[in-house]
Each structure stands twice: as C-alpha cells, then as structure tokens.
Amino acid sequence: MPDNIMINELFELIISMETVDDCKALFEDLCTVKEIEQMAQRVKAAKLLIEGKTYNQVIEETDISSATLSRVSRCVQYGKGYSKFLG
Numbered sequence: 001m002p003d004n005i006m007i008n009e010l011f012e013l014i015i016s017m018e019t020v021d022d023c024k025a026l027f028e029d030l031c032t033v034k035e036i037e038q039m040a041q042r043v044k045a046a047k048l049l050i051e052g053k054t055y056n057q058v059i060e061e062t063d064i065s066s067a068t069l070s071r072v073s074r075c076v077q078y079g080k081g082y083s084k085f086l087g
Contacts, residue, residue: 045072046082
C-alpha cells in the first residue's frame with residue numbers, strides 16, 4: 001500500500017492542474033479508459049442522487065450497478081467530497 005507521502009504527492013499533482021486538457025492528459029496516463037468511465041459514472045450518480053433522483057432513475061440514466069450506487073449513496077450521505085463539490 002502506498003505511504004502517505006506518495007498519496008499526498010498524487011493529490012498535489014492533481015490540484016496543480018489548471019485546465020481540463022491538463023486533467024485529461026494526466027488521467028489518460030494514470031488510469032485505464034474503463035477506470036475513468038467508472039469514476040465519471042460515480043460522479044454522475046452522485047449528482048443525480050443529490051438532485052433527489054431515485055435509485056431506479058439513477059441506474060437507468062447511468063447504468064451503474066446497484067452495489068456501486070449503494071456505495072456512492074453512502075458517500076453522498078455521510079462523506080465529505082460529493083456534498084462539498086456537487087451539493
């Protein structure tokens with residue numbers, strides 16, 4: 001497991017980006033296409049939940065699995081990130 005220094009270096013790199021193109025370039029090197037799609041799917045699902053959509057509506061719009069949606073929902077309710085940046 002990466003140590004805190006490596007994790008912090010990753011987060012510092014992410015916040016240093018200035019444009020969407022910068023972000024795309026980094027994430028295309030850092031992640032697989034599928035991983036990027038899954039992260040985007042989770043963000044979309046979180047947005048829809050925050051808007052008050054039902055689980056069925058979110059699944060219909062995003063094709064997310066119910067298990068992943070359940071995790072996203074818990075993070076929307078009890079986490080810090082989604083609500084801070086999407087709420």
